[in-house]
Every structure is written in C-alpha cells, then in structure tokens.
Amino acid sequence: MMNKQKLQDLQQHLMTGISYMIPIIVPAGIIMGIGIMIGQVSGFDAWDTALLDSSNNVQKFVGWITQIAGAGMMSLMFPVFAAYVSYSISDKPGLAPGFIGGYLANVMGSGFLGAVAVGLFAGFFVQFLNDHIKFSRTFRPVKNMFIVPVFSTLLVIIVSYFIIGPVGVILVNAITAFINAVGETGEVALASVIAGSMAFDLGGPVNKTALALSMQLNTDTNANAWVPAMIGAVIPAVGIGLATLLDKIVLKKAVYDNQMKTDGIACFILGFMGISEGAIPFAIKDPLFMIPLNVIASAIGGGIAALLGTSAVTGVPAAIWGWPLSTNPFGWVLAVAVGSIIVCIGALYRGSQLAKKNEIKPTV
Incomplete structure (x- = not known):
C-alpha cells in the first residue's frame, strides 16, 4: 500500500507536469477561441477545412490560425505534460521518453489518461536504469547520452503501442459513452462537481485534479x-x-x-x-x-x-x-x-x- 510520502511525491510529479502544460494550453486556447469567435461573427465555421484553400484571404487566415497554429499548439500539451512528469521523477534523462510517450498518447487517442500513465512510466523506468546501471566515470557519458535515453524511449514506444495506447482508448471511449448516456442533466451535475472542486482549495491539489479532469473531459470526450x-x-x-x-x-x-x-x-x-x-x-x-x-x-x-x-x-x-x-x-x-x-x-x-x-x- 502506498504510504503518505509516496502519495505526496506522486502528486508533486503530476503537479509539475500540469504547471508546465498550462502555459501551452492557455495561449493555444485563446488563439482558437479568437478564430472561432471571428468565424461566428462573420458567418463561417473556423473549423471548416475548406477554409485552408479558400480564395478569401481573411477566412483562409482565420482557418489557419484556428486549425493549424492553435490546434497544433494545443496538441503539444500531452507531450509537454508527460515529459515534465517524467522529468520531475528522473530529471533531464526523462524528457525524451516522456515527450515521445506524450506524443503517442495524443496520436493514439489515449488522451490525458494515457499521458499520465506514460509520463509516470517513463520517469520511473529512467530512474530504475540510472540506479541499476553502473559505469565508471570515464564511460558515464555513454550511459547518460545513449543507453538510458535510447532504451527508455524504445520501451516507452513498445509499452505505448501494446498497453497504454489501447487501454487508454478503451477508457476514453467508456468515459465518452457514460457522459453521452447521462445526458443533459448529467452534464449539469458534472459541471457542478468540477466547479465546486475548483473552489475547494483554491489552487491546491483538489483544484489541480479538477483542472486536469476538466481538460481531459473537454478535450478527449467533448464534454x-x-x-x-x-x-x-x-x-x-x-x-x-x-x-x-x-x-x-x-x-x-x-x-x-x-x-x-x-x-x-x-x-x-x-x-x-x-x-x-x-x-x-x-x-x-x-x-x-x-x-x-x-x-x-x-x-x-x-x-x-x-x-x-x-x-x-x-x-x-x-x-x-x-x-x-x-x-x-x-x-x-x-x-x-x-x-x-x-x-x-x-x-x-x-x-x-x-x-x-x-x-x-x-x-x-
């Protein structure tokens, strides 16, 4: 059973990932929001892919900043989150496997849950390699620049393909189905729980957990x-x-x-x-x-x-x-x-x- 100190450490690793992710999603969200608002005012859908080939330069630009710049920046949130969760656990050697793991969580559809799992896995596996592979001072650069990053990255890719990705997709689909099943009344109840949780400790662990949940639901399930x-x-x-x-x-x-x-x-x-x-x-x-x-x-x-x-x-x-x-x-x-x-x-x-x-x- 996880003791209190280990639970606090785990929470701190997740908070580190969130703190690095927030500066990514805020400007990305504003950029997309501005594009959507301009489209609504002007009578077109900023998400229409046809805008990217439009002869109307204004509509083309609005479509581009919404679909390419804004959405592209938003897609960085999972790689950044996973990378810095891993970094919090194992320092700089954890960045590479964390980044690729977060990227795979995004493209495979396992979403925020996948990014959480892969960030923790990458960090602890890199820590394990650092603790158990012993080289002399002369050959230590080989360990730090080749063995640890290459082996940890390869394992993260394999685990993402066979375990984290598929399981994450199942969980995301299950959450989506549940939200669709509860309907409008359930959405109001969900909104109330999230909003109330945000106010509980005003920036503390419950607040950050609710924020992370809201990101996952809003991004992965369209709730x-x-x-x-x-x-x-x-x-x-x-x-x-x-x-x-x-x-x-x-x-x-x-x-x-x-x-x-x-x-x-x-x-x-x-x-x-x-x-x-x-x-x-x-x-x-x-x-x-x-x-x-x-x-x-x-x-x-x-x-x-x-x-x-x-x-x-x-x-x-x-x-x-x-x-x-x-x-x-x-x-x-x-x-x-x-x-x-x-x-x-x-x-x-x-x-x-x-x-x-x-x-x-x-x-x-």
Missing part, C-alpha cells in the same frame, strides 16, 4: 467541462473581494479590518484576472464556513453555465478577456455573477456574526 472549471476558479475570489468592498454599504458598518479590505481589493481584481489564490487568506481564517460556501456557490455557478450551454475550447482563460471566447458569454457572466453574489452574501453574513461575537468595533 462541457472547461468553462465550469474556469467559473469555479474565480467565483470565490470575486465574491469575497466584493464582500470587503460592500460591507459598509450593505451592513452600515465595516466588518473587515483595513488589512482584510486591502487583501479584498487585490482578491477582487485577481478574480477577474482568473486567479483564485487571492481568496486563500479568507478561507484560512474561517475554513469551516468559507470552504463550504465557496464550494456550494461555485457548484451553482458551474451548473448554471452548463444549463445555459456555455462552453469553450480547452485553454480559454477564466480571466475577463476569456469570457467573450465562449459559445454563450452571457451564460458565463451570469454564472459568475450568481455564484459571486452567493459568496458575497454568505461572507457578509459571517463577517457580521463574527463581529458581534468578538465585539469588534466598526472601523470608519
């Missing part, structure tokens, strides 16, 4: 999972920040001290920039109340977005400039507004109760 994740990430920050700005107006007294008000302004701004970590100080101060409030409000927001059919390609950011790139920007804004208001009302109520309990004098 509407990315937008709920983005909504769940920002609702706590926007809602708490709003509470610190409105306490004197709503309650006729300030229930937050000057430091919390300063933190709240930053939290509010960061929320609109798509950054949830600004809400962490408020969650830490009152976790038994704020964490459930954040989760419930974000789950409601995610469910509203799914109910209104608000979706977007993977990588479209949670920031305010990402909202127009969705299929229904109004649904996105409404979902964030409703969830943020719930957090704001809950936080004001809690702040007022704590102020009375602790006999805090209102600040002027």
Whole structure:
C-alpha cells in the first residue's frame, strides 16, 4: 500500500507536469477561441477545412490560425505534460521518453489518461536504469547520452503501442459513452462537481485534479467541462473581494479590518484576472464556513453555465478577456455573477456574526 510520502511525491510529479502544460494550453486556447469567435461573427465555421484553400484571404487566415497554429499548439500539451512528469521523477534523462510517450498518447487517442500513465512510466523506468546501471566515470557519458535515453524511449514506444495506447482508448471511449448516456442533466451535475472542486482549495491539489479532469473531459470526450472549471476558479475570489468592498454599504458598518479590505481589493481584481489564490487568506481564517460556501456557490455557478450551454475550447482563460471566447458569454457572466453574489452574501453574513461575537468595533 502506498504510504503518505509516496502519495505526496506522486502528486508533486503530476503537479509539475500540469504547471508546465498550462502555459501551452492557455495561449493555444485563446488563439482558437479568437478564430472561432471571428468565424461566428462573420458567418463561417473556423473549423471548416475548406477554409485552408479558400480564395478569401481573411477566412483562409482565420482557418489557419484556428486549425493549424492553435490546434497544433494545443496538441503539444500531452507531450509537454508527460515529459515534465517524467522529468520531475528522473530529471533531464526523462524528457525524451516522456515527450515521445506524450506524443503517442495524443496520436493514439489515449488522451490525458494515457499521458499520465506514460509520463509516470517513463520517469520511473529512467530512474530504475540510472540506479541499476553502473559505469565508471570515464564511460558515464555513454550511459547518460545513449543507453538510458535510447532504451527508455524504445520501451516507452513498445509499452505505448501494446498497453497504454489501447487501454487508454478503451477508457476514453467508456468515459465518452457514460457522459453521452447521462445526458443533459448529467452534464449539469458534472459541471457542478468540477466547479465546486475548483473552489475547494483554491489552487491546491483538489483544484489541480479538477483542472486536469476538466481538460481531459473537454478535450478527449467533448464534454462541457472547461468553462465550469474556469467559473469555479474565480467565483470565490470575486465574491469575497466584493464582500470587503460592500460591507459598509450593505451592513452600515465595516466588518473587515483595513488589512482584510486591502487583501479584498487585490482578491477582487485577481478574480477577474482568473486567479483564485487571492481568496486563500479568507478561507484560512474561517475554513469551516468559507470552504463550504465557496464550494456550494461555485457548484451553482458551474451548473448554471452548463444549463445555459456555455462552453469553450480547452485553454480559454477564466480571466475577463476569456469570457467573450465562449459559445454563450452571457451564460458565463451570469454564472459568475450568481455564484459571486452567493459568496458575497454568505461572507457578509459571517463577517457580521463574527463581529458581534468578538465585539469588534466598526472601523470608519
């Protein structure tokens, strides 16, 4: 049975892969989102392959940035993820087998699950070779530049072909079938779970796991999972920040001290920039109340977005400039507004109760 330290190490390896993958998928998602939005406004489908041979230079360019540049960059996310999971385990020698394994996960259709499996396999196998192949200092470059990268890469290719690829495809197809079977109600429930999970620890392990799941579902199964994740990430920050700005107006007294008000302004701004970590100080101060409030409000927001059919390609950011790139920007804004208001009302109520309990004098 895996002990706690090994589980934490495994989690850290996966977080490393995600941290290197995010800078790939965000610009790729924005590029594709812009192309899709231009197409929608102009009355054509940016994914139509005929655009690449179109005599209309504008449509041809929009098709090219969407289908070639944007989609091509997005296809790098699995190789980068797998490579840096492997790198986290075994350092630079793990990069080559990780990259090829992630590439094969993409082209074979095993998706994010395949990239996870191959990244871990590549990293641990390279580590095994490094630990068990002993050369003298003179011949060590042969080991580091030939034996380890070549043998690990060959084995990753073989394992991908016979095991990871086929099993990954079966799992992806099963997930897709399940999502199709549960239908519209299930999609709303799925969106609520993902959004609520994103708000649980505001950038922590649960948040990152939900983000990874949303990427896999959105990319591999076409489930509407990315937008709920983005909504769940920002609702706590926007809602708490709003509470610190409105306490004197709503309650006729300030229930937050000057430091919390300063933190709240930053939290509010960061929320609109798509950054949830600004809400962490408020969650830490009152976790038994704020964490459930954040989760419930974000789950409601995610469910509203799914109910209104608000979706977007993977990588479209949670920031305010990402909202127009969705299929229904109004649904996105409404979902964030409703969830943020719930957090704001809950936080004001809690702040007022704590102020009375602790006999805090209102600040002027």
